[in-house]
Amino acid sequence: MKQERTTLEVIAPTVEEAIARGLSQLGLSQEQVEVEVLDPGSRGFLGIGSRQARVKLSVKAAGEAQASVRSDVSGAGTLEEEYPTEAGMPLGQWDEQKALEVAQRVVGELLEKMKVQARLRVRIQPPQEENAQPAVWVEVQGDDLSILIGRRSETLNALQYISSLIVSREMGVWVPLIIDVQGYRARRERQLRILARRMAEQAVLTGRRQVLEPMPANERRIIHLELRDHPDVVTESIGEEPNRKVTIVPKRHSRRP
Incomplete structure (x- = not known):
């Protein structure tokens, strides 16, 4: 029986950034993968109407399965990347203490320019998956900071990306960074995991695919990871940004012609 290829789907501001991040996650060179541009993206005008690029990397040779992949409806592994890299920014080791100091200063200055009063706590988050890097975690605490989250966490994700x-520019290498506001990301992750399990039960009970609301890539990724080992369902992402959403499909349904 023909073996399914392992694939990696990455979303980033440009095609080049998406390819670079995907190769880093796979630990492969560009010659070892086939690259398919699913969406070249668009910069829009003054940032309005912009759309991120989306690419899919397929490993040419059969390799060891990664813990960080999920199964889509065809059975091949897919992962949506949460942290895009900057074009031309090298990947490599970085000084954790210096990164903590730089992150606290940078986020603090941005919040000051936004006229937001808050307290910051920074720490290193160990790698959550195989072959992943540690990340700098910045916790923002204060009174009435909902303005920093925004609809579908758009404001928070934009602040995190900037x-x-x-x-990363100050450090000279790409530094994964996560910004949380008053524990929002942890609460949201718990909610999404509960939602994923509940909708998986619904899919199995009804025998019908369950389509979730549109979510940003990092939230869709939580759904995929929560259900990647589920015995009775598989997950896939459908649609285009910013309305891309997760579909939960009963396995017996996914095998129908």
Whole structure:
């Protein structure tokens, strides 16, 4: 029987950034994968109407399965990447203590420019998956900080991305950075995991695929990871940004012609 290829789907501001991050996650050179541009993205006008690029990397030779993949409806592994890299920014080791200091200063200055009063706590988050890097975690605490989260966490994700770029440029290498506001990401992750299990039960009970609400890539990724080992369902992402969403499909349904 023909073996399914392992694939990696990555979303980033440009095609080049998406390819670079995907190769880093796979630990492979570009010659070892086939690259398919699913969406070249668009910069829009003054940032309005912009759309991120999306690429899929397929490993040419059969390799060891990664813990960080999920099964899509065809059975091949897919992962949506949460942290895009900056174009031209090298990947490599970085000084953790210096990164903590730079991150605290950068995020603090950005919040000051936004006229937001808050307290910051920074720490190193160990790698959560095989072959992943540690990340700098910045916890923002204060009164009435909901303005920093925004609809579908759009404001928070934008702040996180801009901060990542600035920190990485100062460090000279790409530094994964996560910003949380008053424990929002941890609460949201718990909610999404509960939602994933409940909708998986619904899919199995009804025999019908369950389509979730549109979510950003990092939230879709939580759904995929929560259900990647589920015995009775598989997950896939459908649609285009910013309305891309997760579908939970009963396995017996996914095998139908």
